[in-house]
Amino acid sequence: MNGHGRTAIRKVHQDTDQRPFLVIWESTRACQLVCQHCRADSQDQPHPLQLTTAEGKRLLDDIASFGAPSPMVVVSGGDPFERSDLMDLIAYGKQQGLSMALAPSVTPKATRARLAAAAAAGAKAVSISLDGASAATHDGFRGIEGVYAATLPVCRDIVDLGLRLQINTTVTAGNVDELPDLLRQVIDLEAFLWSVFLLVPTGRGEALQALPGEEVEDVLHWLVDVSRHLAVKTTEAPHFRRVVLQRRRVGEVDVAEHFGLGPTYRRLRVGLDALLAERDLPTRVPRPPLDINAGRGFVFIDHIGNVHPSGFLPVPGGSLRERSLPEIYREAPLFRELRDLDLLRGRCGICEYRNLCGGSRSRAYAVTGDHLAEEPYCTYQPSGGPVLDTAGAPA
Numbered sequence: 001m002n003g004h005g006r007t008a009i010r011k012v013h014q015d016t017d018q019r020p021f022l023v024i025w026e027s028t029r030a031c032q033l034v035c036q037h038c039r040a041d042s043q044d045q046p047h048p049l050q051l052t053t054a055e056g057k058r059l060l061d062d063i064a065s066f067g068a069p070s071p072m073v074v075v076s077g078g079d080p081f082e083r084s085d086l087m088d089l090i091a092y093g094k095q096q097g098l099s100m101a102l103a104p105s106v107t108p109k110a111t112r113a114r115l116a117a118a119a120a121a122g123a124k125a126v127s128i129s130l131d132g133a134s135a136a137t138h139d140g141f142r143g144i145e146g147v148y149a150a151t152l153p154v155c156r157d158i159v160d161l162g163l164r165l166q167i168n169t170t171v172t173a174g175n176v177d178e179l180p181d182l183l184r185q186v187i188d189l190e191a192f193l194w195s196v197f198l199l200v201p202t203g204r205g206e207a208l209q210a211l212p213g214e215e216v217e218d219v220l221h222w223l224v225d226v227s228r229h230l231a232v233k234t235t236e237a238p239h240f241r242r243v244v245l246q247r248r249r250v251g252e253v254d255v256a257e258h259f260g261l262g263p264t265y266r267r268l269r270v271g272l273d274a275l276l277a278e279r280d281l282p283t284r285v286p287r288p289p290l291d292i293n294a295g296r297g298f299v300f301i302d303h304i305g306n307v308h309p310s311g312f313l314p315v316p317g318g319s320l321r322e323r324s325l326p327e328i329y330r331e332a333p334l335f336r337e338l339r340d341l342d343l344l345r346g347r348c349g350i351c352e353y354r355n356l357c358g359g360s361r362s363r364a365y366a367v368t369g370d371h372l373a374e375e376p377y378c379t380y381q382p383s384g385g386p387v388l389d390t391a392g393a394p395a
């Protein structure tokens with residue numbers, strides 16, 4: 001399949017210098033889980049300086065002030081169900097015309113009644129983490145036994161309540177071979193979208209084993225194959241967009257051969273073929289990945305109101321307690337730098353795909369201490385050709 005006339009990469013319509021497409025709000029760091037890869041280093045109690053209800057509403061006002069089309073808002077954590085004002089905040093965001101989504105943890109607080117209340121307050125989608133296809137892997141990741149068993153009914157409740165279910169999976173060396181089984185579960189759970197996150201070695205995630213660059217390439221190519229059957233997106237893997245475009249440009253070839261992929265791709269492909277043989281999965285037009293990156297269409301607000309380009313880039317551009325979100329997003333030097341793709345260094349700085357990729361700025365920072373350094377988990381060697389646009393033409 002060669003695209004069916006749809007663009008390979010989706011360019012957001014709004015000017016990302018002026019407004020984000022997606023806002024993630026870490027509404028609290030309180031959470032009853034202690035996940036190994038937690039960006040937030042979650043705590044069992046909320047921080048005393050966590051944004052108050054009034055400050056949260058002011059943040060939602062700020063987001064609405066970007067104007068139509070309004071950014072999408074994901075209320076995250078920690079665990080947002082630890083906030084007693086959560087439903088009030090969702091309802092307030094909806095009143096301001098915002099599209100509200102929720103990223104809770106699977107704890108005893110994630111009840112059907114609370115999910116139903118979130119839906120009634122105006123939430124449209126809920127994302128849930130599933131990092132292993134078995135209790136051993138998933139619970140090992142989470143650090144608590146029984147979370148895997150509790151996750152499946154929560155997912156079913158979400159779908160049953162008419163909410164869109166997004167499954168988030170963090171890929172590491174420890175679970176990469178489970179990806180086909182995870183895919184089977186994502187399909188069985190009727191998820192609307194599978195979001196595959198490439199580990200950023202920060203927070204508790206530093207202790208986990210990240211995939212080497214060659215295997216990342218294998219996984220990204222496999223995800224292109226999967227996208228023909230299920231909507232997938234990547235988090236902190238903007239080079240997925242480069243792979244999507246490369247695949248679009250070569251058409252139907254022996255992918256492993258053409259791109260020199262490794263045994264991980266071949267194993268994952270065998271797993272996908274087995275699943276396709278077992279299930280009658282329809283072929284679909286792939287969901288084009290969205291061309292946004294840290295500080296460029298994407299912004300993260302932490303629990304005490306610091307505004308970051310990404311939840312995995314622990315450098316704030318400013319505080320909501322001092323400046324408004326639009327001011328910080330548009331004017332903070334950090335954000336402006338991240339939108340100036342000519343400032344990228346190393347291979348990213350000379351890469352013909354930099355306009356539509358740009359590498360994970362969070363991982364560059366986590367690994368090198370320089371948010372403009374080249375993406376450490378990308379093996380691509382730039383060709384020296386002209387910079388390409390999202391359609392693959394010279395920009």
Ligand code: SF4
Nearest residue numbers: 348351357359375378
């Ligand atoms: S070198 Fe950098 S810009 Fe080029 S594809 Fe890799 S991560 Fe993207």
